[in-house]
Amino acid sequence: MAENAGSNAAAHPGYAAPPPATTAPGAAVGQEGTATGRAAETQLRAEARQVLGRLVGRDGVDFHPGQFEAIEALVSGGRRALVVQRTGWGKSAVYFVASLLLRARGAGPTLIVSPLLALMRDQVAAAERAGVRAAAINSANALEWDEIRARLAADEVDVLLVSPERLNNPRFRDEQLPELVRRMGLLVIDEAHCISDWGHDFRPDYRRIRDLIQVLPGNVPVLATTATANERVVHDVQEQLAADAGDVFVLRGPLARKSLRLGVLKLPSPRSQLAWLLSNLESLPGSGIIYALTVSGAEDIARALREAGHHVLAYTGRTGTEERAEAEQALKANAVKALVATSALGMGFDKPDLGFVVHVGAPSSPVAYYQQVGRAGRGTDNADVLLLPGTADRDIWQYFATSSMPDRERAEAVLVALNESGTLSAPQLEARVNLRRTPLELLLKVLAVDGAVQRVSGGWAATGTPWAYDGERYARVAAARVAEQNAMLDYENTSACRMEFLALALDDPEAAPCGRCDNCAGAWYPTGIEESANAGAQAALGRVGVELEPRAMWPGGMDRLGVPLKGKIKPEEIMGPGRALARLTDLGWGGPLRAIFEGEAPDAPIPDEMLRACVQVLAQWGWSERPVAVLNLPSRRRPQLVRSLAQGLAEIGKLPYGGELEYRHGGPRNGPGGSSAFRLADVYGQFGVPEQMAPNLAAASGPVLLVDDIADSRWTLTEATRVLRLAGAPGVLPFTLALSA
Known part of the structure; x- marks a missing residue:
């Protein structure tokens, strides 16, 4: 078979069922030694080749070694199979051919769990070109869901693709999935290495598939496919596929790519x-x-x-x-x-x-x-x-190594909040647990697949199932990640064959x-x-200036934290649009800024080159009203850096330097990071206007430039702005050296 047969099929006029089968669905594999078994295999191969011909748009094609064996295991044996083959080998041909053969035998639609929208788009397009009636339910096609549900009910869908996250969508999980499980002809888990903690691209929601497998009728075949699984991942996925269904058919081919x-x-x-x-x-x-x-x-x-x-x-x-x-x-x-x-x-x-x-x-x-x-x-x-x-x-x-691992203290805080308050949305949980939205949602996914919480209408709820932090497991995964990083460095430095190394x-x-x-x-x-490329690269990486957008709304639930702020930020208290020199992740100034903020360098005045770059940002700002003075926030960790930046900008811009705000009540305690609600609560009421600064603010004829070292959540700048505006400042324009992301 051609390298991509089944994944890039030519256009086909439509689905035509193969001839009726003589082998009943779910019949055991292993009849090769009998005349009946050999005849059944011969007929199934002939049917499968007919379907393959329609998939690729030409007659006379045949399967790669192992493809038919996998199809046979699914169609004749009703087995669970794991296929580990290189990209382009034609894994999609296995599940498309198997799907059509099973459909011809009266089976229900195939459910494919697929991880990415781009992958779903390609799979649906390939299926439709081959005459396979395919549909996808994902976040990008919500307007089509009702139509797809109607097609499913009318048995007009051969293959349905969903993301692993969709399996935890309350409506899909409670209303559609049970009927799909009842009718399902084949379950396909694409990119199955995502099931495993040891997989390079582990996704918590993929672990939910083990629960789905366990509720399937015993005669429903299951296929897992991947191109990137070592022995540890293969063993892990194999165990999850097996459940109580006995052995798993494993097809593993050479992974090196000759091209x-x-x-x-x-x-x-x-x-x-x-x-x-x-x-x-x-x-x-x-x-x-x-x-x-x-x-x-x-x-x-x-x-x-x-x-x-x-x-x-x-x-x-x-x-x-x-x-x-x-x-x-x-x-x-x-x-x-x-x-x-x-x-x-x-x-x-x-x-x-x-x-x-x-x-x-x-x-x-x-x-x-x-x-x-x-x-x-x-x-x-x-x-x-x-x-x-x-x-x-x-x-x-x-940074990314442990992002999928739960923090024990915060996980327990989430469970306490849900047990005390019932159903809570992610924004409501943010006001109770000091964790930002993205890591909070990832933590909720981990807790959900562990069975401790579940997604319900209106948010998340505790299930009552006890949860224990598996520190030993996470330590093993963390150690494996370090080993993988070292192996990547070995790849970079090896003098041996690179393809053989991979x-x-x-x-x-x-x-x-x-x-x-x-x-x-x-x-x-x-x-x-x-030489011109060197100059072009230097100019590109020397580019400065990133917009710093003002916050428009106070976080929800601030009253629970003793902060009397809610709803929209009042126009008379809001800060104006600001600027930063660069993001910490930028290719250009990101490196020098990371050396300051993430390294061990002692506090020092701002380097001259960095100050000149900041002046360039201000020169390009294009503000509607030029600032009339420069102020800065106080800093415990980098007082020289922040003060010298503010004073330098004032001197070069020929603006008065108005000094720095002062800490009240000891100042913020927790530093950067954490959820919006907790970050605001940490800085609320902690900044004051010095006595000598107040008259100048009230008399100012325009906005002031407020300088800080780094913008993380922007709540420090937002609260400082509120204080300055209440003290009489007509406007506040924030400026920082760095944005954290």
Whole structure:
């Protein structure tokens, strides 16, 4: 069978059922030794090849080794199967063919649990081209849900795709899932490594699938597929599939990709990495993907490349749903040279002729790296894959390493709040638990799959099931993450075959030297950087100024924390739009700022170069009314830095320096981080206007510039603004060195 048969089928006029089967659904596999068994297998293979021919749009095709065996296990055996095969092998052909064969035997629709919208879009499109009646229920097509439910009720859907998070949606879980379970012909778990704590892309909601498997009738086959699973993950997934159903059919093939030419190019700085891209992007074959580790990094690279005349688009967690779909289509149509993406563009994105993948900064494990580079060369003989390791990689890895692990104290606080108050929404919980929305929602997912809480209409509720913090398990996972990071560094530094290294990381028994990578055959990539590219990279990374948006609403539930603020912030108390020099995650000034805020450097006056960059931000601000004075917030950790910044801006801008606010009642106690409600409660009433500053504020003819070192939640600046406005300041324009994200 062709490399991508089943995943990129040609157009097909419509679904036509194969001939009736003589083998009853759920019949045991293992009849090969009998004449009846051999005849049944022969007929099933013939039917399966007919369906495959319709999938790929031509006759005479046959299966890759193992594909038919997996289909047979599902259709004739009603078994549970795990397929671990390289990207592009045709795993989707297995579940599409099996689905149509089962449907012809009277089975209900197939349910595919799929992790990403981009992957769902590709799967639905491939299914429809092949005459498989497919539909998806996800956050991007809410207007179509009623129509899809009607089609399901009328038995007009062969394959339904949902995200793992949808399994915990109260309406879907309580109203639709039971009927689906009753009628389901096949359950497919795509990207099944996400089930495992040990998988490189673990998602808490995937663990809910174990519960779904346990309630399925015993004769409903289950298929799990992935291209990125080592032995530990395979064993974990196999155990979860088995439940009480006995053994699992495991099909594992060689994972090395012969089409990929791997390389690693170490460059000394973000500037030189960007200069390399500016110099060499157009020489890379076809169109491809440039991966960055952070949203800001991807946006910075995309902007610099576009300004230099390259046709690229950014694709990140900040990219809207419609924009993502348009960007994916632009890449598939070769209308752009590249998408500059975070891991938001990852599993399952299907472009057979993708010519290259370049990483600016390394993923945190060889397995995660293999998964992303597997987007390239699926339907071509050659594709180039290059890693440009970053100097900040390890810091970024550390931040994400434990993000899916619950904090014991906060988990227990969530359970106490829910037990005391009943159903609470995430914003209401924020006012009771000192945890920001994103980590709070992740924690709730973990508690939900552990059975301690459940999502209900109106929010979250405790189930009454006891919950115990599994510290030993999380310690093991954390240790595994560190080992993976070290392995990624080993990949960067190895002198052995790079493809063999990745295959060994996946415990591939057929791992062998590829003969193509830079270590096997010599450096294949250009190393030169044009002088104009150096200048362009320096200009791009020297860009300064990030908008600092004012808060418009006080957090809900502040009365519970003793703070008499609610609703919209009054116009006479709100701060104006502000600016920061850069985000901590930016490629340019992000590095020097991280050295200040995340390093061990002692407090010191602001460096001259950084002060000049701040002056440039103010020069480009375009404010409607120029500030008439400069003030600053007090600082315990960096008083010299903050004061020297404010005084320097005042001196260069020929503005009076009005001094700094003072702490009241001991000042804030908890520092940055935490939920909005707790952060505001921490700073509320903690700032005061010094006696000598008050008359100048009341007499000011325009806004004042309020300087601080870093904006995290923005509640410090918001509360300080409220105090200054109540003291008579006509307006407050905030300025900080850094935004935390």
